[in-house]
Amino acid sequence: MPQPAVLQVSHLQKVFFPGTLNERHVLKDVNLTIDPGDFIAVIGNNGAGKSTLLNTIAGTLPADAGHLTLAGHPVTKRSVAYRSHWLSRVFQDPKLGTAGELSVAQNLTLAASHTGSLSLRRYRRRGQTERYRKLLATLEMGLEDRLNVQVKYFSGGQRQALSLLMATLSQPDLLLLDEHTAALDPKTSREVMDLTQRIVTTHRLTTLMITHKLSDALRYGNRLLMVQDGQIKLDVRGAAKAALRQDQILQLFAE
Numbered sequence: 001m002p003q004p005a006v007l008q009v010s011h012l013q014k015v016f017f018p019g020t021l022n023e024r025h026v027l028k029d030v031n032l033t034i035d036p037g038d039f040i041a042v043i044g045n046n047g048a049g050k051s052t053l054l055n056t057i058a059g060t061l062p063a064d065a066g067h068l069t070l071a072g073h074p075v076t077k078r079s080v081a082y083r084s085h086w087l088s089r090v091f092q093d094p095k096l097g098t099a100g101e102l103s104v105a106q107n108l109t110l111a112a113s114h115t116g117s118l119s120l121r122r123y124r125r126r127g128q129t130e131r132y133r134k135l136l137a138t139l140e141m142g143l144e145d146r147l148n149v150q151v152k153y154f155s156g157g158q159r160q161a162l163s164l165l166m167a168t169l170s171q172p173d174l175l176l177l178d179e180h181t182a183a184l185d186p187k188t189s190r191e192v193m194d195l196t197q198r199i200v201t202t203h204r205l206t207t208l209m210i211t212h213k214l215s216d217a218l219r220y221g222n223r224l225l226m227v228q229d230g231q232i233k234l235d236v237r238g239a240a241k242a243a244l245r246q247d248q249i250l251q252l253f254a255e
């Protein structure tokens with residue numbers, strides 16, 4: 001039997017301040033199917049509707065019309081908590097993905113308690129510390145030696161790496177990344193992108209990643225979406241994506 005789409009969005013509409021002078025039609029009949037294993041980079045101008053699309057997928061914003069199906073489950077009217085069975089998010093602000101007052105170990109325990117995964121429960125019994133050290137070592141940022149340090153003392157890059165680890169502990173069906181490297185310096189941004197790539201590949205995670213960095217949109221993922229004025233203007237994958245050049249995208253932005 002063919003695997004169901006990870007996400008099916010049909011005829012999605014979002015209007016802010018309807019019926020007022022400030023009415024803004026932000027998503028205009030968006031249709032999108034995300035297949036298992038897709039790693040999609042989403043680009044588009046400021047205000048194009050990229051974050052609104054992610055927010056309506058995650059459920060933090062209700063859809064005004066249309067349907068959303070996550071891993072075969074209709075979720076259009078369902079809560080953020082319900083949808084989090086299948087999806088995880090990492091935001092632009094490194095402070096949002098981790099609790100600063102808690103230690104690294106406490107943050108991981110918090111994330112693990114959401115997964116309910118058998119393997120983690122087993123690990124907890126056998127020796128939580130060793131499990132955490134191993135997980136943190138995969139980040140290659142030396143965090144495995146700082147398990148008891150409060151996260152607020154870490155750099156943005158370290159916090160973002162930890163956010164990624166926490167967001168993917170539960171092996172989500174869909175990982176949503178909204179400019180998760182935008183607040184980082186170029187070197188750290190590259191490190192976090194490479195880490196993202198490693199995690200996505202290792203766990204074969206299906207991923208939707210918004211970025212303003214065209215070079216990242218071209219370098220990472222198998223598929224590229226361009227959102228313009230609330231619609232998907234470009235959707236390329238595989239060889240067509242690999243053949244795409246930065247100047248062609250810039251041309252599309254100019255249109």
Ligand SMILES: Nc1ncnc2c1ncn2[C@@H]1O[C@H](COP(=O)(O)OP(=O)(O)OP(=O)(O)O)[C@@H](O)[C@H]1O
Nearest residue numbers: 016017024026044045046047048049050051052053
């Ligand atoms: N909760 C909200 N209430 C009212 N208007 C909103 C809300 N969220 C977004 N908007 C408006 O919707 C439009 C699209 O915003 P959105 O954040 O989706 O753009 P974006 O493509 O993510 O842009 P950026 O690249 O700047 O992050 C903008 O005009 C924005 O002001």
Ligand SMILES: [Mg+2]
Nearest residue numbers: 050051052178
């Ligand atoms: Mg945005």
